[in-house]
Amino acid sequence: MTDYWLAAAAALWLGILTSISPCPLATNIAAISYIGKRVERPSHVLATGMLYTIGRALTYVVLGALIIASAMSVPRMANFLQLYMNKVLGPVLIIAGMFLADLLKAPSIGGAMSTKAQERLGKSGTWGAVLLGVLFALSFCPTSAALFFGSLIPLSLKWQSSVLLPSVYGIGTAIPVFLFATLIALGAKSVGRVFHRLSAIEFWVRRATGAVFIAIGVYLSLTYIFGVGAS
Amino acid sequence: MKAASLIRLVLLLFVAISIGAIGVQEFHARYLPLSATAAQPAPPFPRRTRVVAYFFHANRRCAPCVQYEETAHEAIQEAFPDELQQGIVQWKSINLASAENRHFATEYQLYSRTLVLVKVRDGRQAAYNNLMDGWQLIEDRAALKRYVQSEVRDYLKEN
Numbered sequence: 001m002t003d004y005w006l007a008a009a010a011a012l013w014l015g016i017l018t019s020i021s022p023c024p025l026a027t028n029i030a031a032i033s034y035i036g037k038r039v040e041r042p043s044h045v046l047a048t049g050m051l052y053t054i055g056r057a058l059t060y061v062v063l064g065a066l067i068i069a070s071a072m073s074v075p076r077m078a079n080f081l082q083l084y085m086n087k088v089l090g091p092v093l094i095i096a097g098m099f100l101a102d103l104l105k106a107p108s109i110g111g112a113m114s115t116k117a118q119e120r121l122g123k124s125g126t127w128g129a130v131l132l133g134v135l136f137a138l139s140f141c142p143t144s145a146a147l148f149f150g151s152l153i154p155l156s157l158k159w160q161s162s163v164l165l166p167s168v169y170g171i172g173t174a175i176p177v178f179l180f181a182t183l184i185a186l187g188a189k190s191v192g193r194v195f196h197r198l199s200a201i202e203f204w205v206r207r208a209t210g211a212v213f214i215a216i217g218v219y220l221s222l223t224y225i226f227g228v229g230a231s
Numbered sequence: 232m233k234a235a236s237l238i239r240l241v242l243l244l245f246v247a248i249s250i251g252a253i254g255v256q257e258f259h260a261r262y263l264p265l266s267a268t269a270a271q272p273a274p275p276f277p278r279r280t281r282v283v284a285y286f287f288h289a290n291r292r293c294a295p296c297v298q299y300e301e302t303a304h305e306a307i308q309e310a311f312p313d314e315l316q317q318g319i320v321q322w323k324s325i326n327l328a329s330a331e332n333r334h335f336a337t338e339y340q341l342y343s344r345t346l347v348l349v350k351v352r353d354g355r356q357a358a359y360n361n362l363m364d365g366w367q368l369i370e371d372r373a374a375l376k377r378y379v380q381s382e383v384r385d386y387l388k389e390n
Contacts, residue, residue, distance in 0.1 A: 023293045078342030082289070083328065087253050091246045103239045142289075142296050145343035146366045214242065221249045225256075227290045 007155055011165040014147050014155075015172020023141035026216045028177050030093060033209040034132055035181035037100075039188040040202050048129040049178040055133020057170030060148070064156050064166030078140065078149045085139045090221030092135065093213045096128075101210025137170065144173075260330040280357075282314075282386045283321045283349045284379075287341055290328045295369050296344040300324065303346045303365065306376035307383060320383060346379065350386045360386070 019028065035052055038044040067074055098104040140148065148169070156165040188201055222228040284307055286300045304322055307315065314320040325332050327341065339347045339359055346362040360382055368375040 022295065073337070075336050075340045075342050079327070079333075079336045082343075086291075091249045094242055094246050098239065098242055103235060103242070140343075142293050142344040143366070146345075146363060149342035150363045150366070218245065221245070223291050225249050225252050 004159060007159050007161075007165060008168050010155060011152060011168040012172040014152050015169040016175060017172075018144045018147045018169075019173045019176045021141075021143040021147075023143045024136070024139075026219060027089070027136045027139060030213055030216045031132060031136060031177045032181045032184065033205075033212045034100075035129065035178065036185035036188070037205050037209040038202065039185050039205055040199070042182075042185065042189065044126065045182055045185040048126050049174070049181055051126060051129040052133040053171055053174035053178060055130035056137040056174045057133075057167040058130075059134045059137035060152075060166040060170040060173075061163055063148075064153065065162040067153055068156055068160070068162040074149050074153065078145050081138055082140045082142075082145055085135075086141070086220060086224040089135065089139050090217045090219075090223075090225060093217030093220065095217075096132075097210045097213025097215075097217055099210070100213055101207050103210070133174070137173070260333075279353055280387065281319045281321065281351050282383055283323060283351060284383065285335070285339075285347045285349065286322075286324050286345075287327050287335060287339075287347065288324065288344050289326065293344075295366075299344065299346065299365055299369055299375070302372050302375045303362075303379045306379040309376070310380040311383060311387075314387070319387070348382055348386055358386070 018024070031052060035048045036045055038048070063077070067077065095104070152166065152169045156162060159165060188205060191201065284303070286303060288296055288300065292300075307320060307322060311320045315322070325335060327333065327336060335341060339361055341347070341361070343363070343366075346365060348360045348362065349356055350358045350360075362379065362382060365375055365378060368378055
């Protein structure tokens with residue numbers, strides 16, 4: 001039993017290692033700015049961070065289960081995700097960033113939107129964190145692919161753990177992002193209180209998040225689709 | 232207001248071009264004939280066994296990937312200069328993103344950038360070793376070199 005908990009600790013460490021390795025830096029910056037964007041409400045930052053963590057953990061559980069329970073080819077899945085997800089991520093982030101920066105608006109059915117519908121759409125910003133977690137978890141880079149497919153999956157296979165170890169790994173990948181986002185949000189809130197400009201800071205943080213998403217989306221598209229900077 | 236419209240238009244255009252480019256690349260990869268690769272002259276075989284070191288990368292090379300590739304290449308150049316010259320040890324850098332190289336992924340069970348050593352005996356592949364453990368030594372250049380050299384040496388032993 002102790003060995004199993006040691007394996008869980010190893011899975012957590014592998015997740016943290018994945019998160020702090022340099023290759024997912026761009027997506028981590030996007031996640032940090034998304035989680036910490038509602039600076040006036042720390043509870044919102046906490047909820048968004050937890051939903052982002054759940055999104056990541058769920059993705060690794062599903063991937064782990066697919067590999068462990070079925071005879072799905074690890075190389076095929078790993079190469080498919082590395083080849084296509086990073087390409088798709090760029091345009092998706094640009095569109096998401098345009099919504100965050102109010103450059104695009106969700107279409108309303110039948111003209112004016114009801115207040116309830118608008119409230120629901122506002123709340124979906126929090127739930128969007130789950131989607132973001134799923135999307136970023138699927139965007140494997142060489143280091144994260146090596147750690148997930150090369151270390152976590154063999155560990156999960158050894159312990160026949162298709163749920164606990166992959167989900168602990170997912171939590172590990174989200175912890176540094178979650179911590180940074182919370183610290184930044186709390187810092188921004190303190191600054192806002194000092195200058196009595198909380199709503200103005202909130203307004204600009206949201207737009208800055210949109211700009212970060214767009215910039216990272218353009219960077220990922222140029223790198224993975226157009227091969228800019230590839231040697 | 233006009234600036235916002237212009238930014239919106241430019242970004243949407245960029246997204247459309249990006250999606251189009253993904254489609255074109257996929258079409259090329261699936262339907263266009265493979266580029267003919269020039270037949271390479273067979274190296275002289277003074278011994279029965281030779282080792283081919285493949286480093287598999289993609290279009291975008293991340294910093295740790297470059298570090299792994301450079302360290303492994305240096306390790307082989309430093310320890311096996313004569314074998315490299317005689318063709319007993321060969322170094323090949325392969326782009327897995329190229330359609331004609333994708334078969335390597337299933338052939339050598341590749342799931343990330345890595346170094347694979349292939350033992351060729353009497354002109355045929357006898358064994359291969361995926362050195363994924365090198366990723367755990369990426370921060371320790373000397374240890375990574377020793378690991379690569381020891382694995383190549385093991386394959387050459389059986390001559």
